[in-house]
Amino acid sequence: MSDDEKLIHASGNLDALARELDRVGTAFPRRVNADPERVEQGLAQLVLTLVELLRQLMERQALRRMDQGTLSDEQIERLGDTFMKLEQRMEELKREFGLEDRDLNLNLGPLGDLL
Amino acid sequence: MLYVYAFVSAPASLPDVSGVGGSPLGARRIDVLDAVVSEHELPVDASETAVLEHARVVEALAGANEGVLPARFGGMHADEAALSAAVAGRELVEALGRVRGCVELGLRVLGAAGSQASAATGAEYMRARLERRRKLERLADELHVPLAALARDSTLALGTTPRLLLTAAYLVPRGDVEAFGETVASLQAAHPELGIVCTGPWPPYSFAIAAEERS
Numbered sequence: 001m002s003d004d005e006k007l008i009h010a011s012g013n014l015d016a017l018a019r020e021l022d023r024v025g026t027a028f029p030r031r032v033n034a035d036p037e038r039v040e041q042g043l044a045q046l047v048l049t050l051v052e053l054l055r056q057l058m059e060r061q062a063l064r065r066m067d068q069g070t071l072s073d074e075q076i077e078r079l080g081d082t083f084m085k086l087e088q089r090m091e092e093l094k095r096e097f098g099l100e101d102r103d104l105n106l107n108l109g110p111l112g113d114l115l
Numbered sequence: 116m117l118y119v120y121a122f123v124s125a126p127a128s129l130p131d132v133s134g135v136g137g138s139p140l141g142a143r144r145i146d147v148l149d150a151v152v153s154e155h156e157l158p159v160d161a162s163e164t165a166v167l168e169h170a171r172v173v174e175a176l177a178g179a180n181e182g183v184l185p186a187r188f189g190g191m192h193a194d195e196a197a198l199s200a201a202v203a204g205r206e207l208v209e210a211l212g213r214v215r216g217c218v219e220l221g222l223r224v225l226g227a228a229g230s231q232a233s234a235a236t237g238a239e240y241m242r243a244r245l246e247r248r249r250k251l252e253r254l255a256d257e258l259h260v261p262l263a264a265l266a267r268d269s270t271l272a273l274g275t276t277p278r279l280l281l282t283a284a285y286l287v288p289r290g291d292v293e294a295f296g297e298t299v300a301s302l303q304a305a306h307p308e309l310g311i312v313c314t315g316p317w318p319p320y321s322f323a324i325a326a327e328e329r330s
Contacts, residue, residue: 010312012310017223017225024275058125067248077237077238079241080240081236082237083240
């Protein structure tokens with residue numbers, strides 16, 4: 001099978017797409033790292049994955065309510081400020097534990113990817 | 116141990132390719148289906164080579180059989196009885212009927228590179244997020260909806276990363292692949308600012324794995 005045999009349509013730079021897909025994950029099932037020497041990183045990966053999932057779910061819910069017009073300006077400001085700070089803190093924690101975006105996407109089998 | 120590649124309608128037409136680690140392919144009859152398997156002493160390790168060998172078998176099976184339900188990489192069973200027990204009650208026959216005569220086409224849409232403007236206030240942050248969400252939904256209306264209309268089934272994910280705006284898979288009758296490609300080309304012409312990549316035909320991975328494990 002040659003590389004372009006499976007390409008029905010492509011525009012622009014495929015390298016850019018490859019880089020982007022690299023951020024999403026790999027072909028292999030992602031497991032929490034339980035190596036005793038690096039157990040702290042494995043635990044951080046698990047905890048940050050769950051925090052990121054909750055952050056995204058809450059943000060989605062908040063956007064829906066904002067879209068429906070059921071949030072006051074004050075509530076929008078407070079929620080936005082919270083999400084913004086959470087996002088910044090997540091970036092700091094990811095750096096601290098040497099984790100990438102793709103490390104926080106656990107495959108849940110039949111339920112699909114977490115994020 | 117039995118390593119499973121895919122399920123097909125019995126009798127399976129086995130292509131002339133070898134399985135993981137060069138092992139020969141065989142078929143095990145389960146009701147009206149054949150499970151295409153190879154025998155191994157030890158569990159198959161996850162390696163790039165093994166993943167590609169698995170994919171090559173599924174690809175060849177899709178070419179040799181009218182319909183194929185790919186199994187997830189790495190699925191092993193102790194023996195034939197364990198395999199039968201594992202698939203008992205799963206609606207494999209119905210799932211095979213859904214994908215029969217169809218191939219999977221993948222679509223990925225890449226937006227322009229650009230740094231996300233950082234918001235100064237909470238309200239600004241929320242407005243930017245809402246605007247992005249609406250943009251993604253409009254994009255889905257313009258690109259995904261017309262393509263999904265050509266497909267028997269489809270999956271869709273929006274905004275996976277800041278640049279990867281849309282990821283979708285379509286279950287398309289084999290004879291409609293060319294028309295699908297033409298529609299993609301016309302959508303690209305209408306959206307020159309986007310990087311649209313359409314790949315395939317693939318075995319219907321996105322439409323089989325869920326059915327395989329829905330139990």
